[in-house]
Amino acid sequence: MMKNFSGSPLHCNNQIPNHIRERNNRKSSVLSALPLRLSLRGYGFCMATLFLFCFGSLFYQLNGGPPRILLDIRQYLGESTYRDDHGPPVPRVLPFPSQVVYNRVGKCGSRTVVILLRLLAEKHQFNLVSSDIHNKTRLTKHEQVDLMRNISGIPQPFLYTRHVHFLNFTRFRIEQPVYINIIRDPISRFLSNYFFRRFGDWRGEQNHLIRTPGMKDEERYLDINVCILENYP
Numbered sequence: 001m002m003k004n005f006s007g008s009p010l011h012c013n014n015q016i017p018n019h020i021r022e023r024n025n026r027k028s029s030v031l032s033a034l035p036l037r038l039s040l041r042g043y044g045f046c047m048a049t050l051f052l053f054c055f056g057s058l059f060y061q062l063n064g065g066p067p068r069i070l071l072d073i074r075q076y077l078g079e080s081t082y083r084d085d086h087g088p089p090v091p092r093v094l095p096f097p098s099q100v101v102y103n104r105v106g107k108c109g110s111r112t113v114v115i116l117l118r119l120l121a122e123k124h125q126f127n128l129v130s131s132d133i134h135n136k137t138r139l140t141k142h143e144q145v146d147l148m149r150n151i152s153g154i155p156q157p158f159l160y161t162r163h164v165h166f167l168n169f170t171r172f173r174i175e176q177p178v179y180i181n182i183i184r185d186p187i188s189r190f191l192s193n194y195f196f197r198r199f200g201d202w203r204g205e206q207n208h209l210i211r212t213p214g215m216k217d218e219e220r221y222l223d224i225n226v227c228i229l230e231n232y233p
């Protein structure tokens with residue numbers, strides 16, 4: 001039994017048979033210089049260490065391997081990499097599509113859709129990035145490239161949404177995401193826009209005052225038919 005553990009750092013060399021000690025002589029020359037005296041205390045200490053070792057080993061195996069912290073220390077100190085200890089990483093299977101852009105068209109219920117998307121993002125674990133810029137849909141070429149770089153840098157799977165015109169990613173050699181959009185019957189959309197610009201909506205952000213500043217009240221409250229027929233702005 002001791003033979004099996006002769007390589008382990010147990011300080012019991014006084015029990016190691018001579019032929020093993022000779023083999024290990026170079027390594028344990030310091031140890032073999034100790035007096036060959038078998039005290040009860042030394043024996044007890046040796047057995048206790050052995051027991052501890054055995055229990056530790058049993059515990060180690062029953063627990064399904066070394067604790068994570070030991071692996072981390074080993075990885076940190078030694079040459080072994082994460083790969084050696086854990087095998088090649090399991091490639092994360094991304095759903096298709098994993099890059100989605102929803103370039104919301106105004107007055108087509110996109111705010112409701114974004115609220116729904118927020119719930120779905122939590123449920124299905126994708127990144128929802130919703131731009132706060134609502135009043136700039138037409139971008140210069142430079143701004144387009146900037147935005148496309150930003151979008152493609154979002155960790156996948158993601159869904160990016162903004163009121164913005166179509167961006168051709170392929171044209172700039174960036175992987176083209178999947179586009180989604182929602183449009184609406186043009187007349188309904190026109191009506192929605194008409195009232196939105198004049199009266200805002202439930203957000204109460206005084207949108208109508210920003211969008212139609214200086215509009216006189218008699219004009220603001222015009223019937224839509226009159227407004228069109230009489231060519232008001």
Ligand SMILES: *[C@@H]1O[C@H](CO)[C@@H](O)[C@H](O)[C@H]1NC(C)=O
Nearest residue numbers: 132133134135136137138210
């Ligand atoms: C968009 O709105 C912001 C603040 O609401 C304003 O500072 C900015 O000038 C607006 N941009 C355009 C292009 O209208």
Ligand SMILES: *[C@@H]1O[C@H](CO)[C@@H](O)[C@H](O)[C@H]1NC(C)=O
Nearest residue numbers: 143144145146147148149150
């Ligand atoms: C891209 O991201 C940077 C850093 O977050 C930001 O400063 C910049 O305004 C973004 N550009 C666009 C076009 O969104």
Ligand SMILES: *[C@@H]1O[C@H](CO)[C@@H](O)[C@H](O)[C@H]1NC(C)=O
Nearest residue numbers: 166167168169170171172173
């Ligand atoms: C995007 O740009 C590429 C290269 O310029 C062109 O071939 C392609 O037709 C464009 N796609 C769209 C949808 O405009």
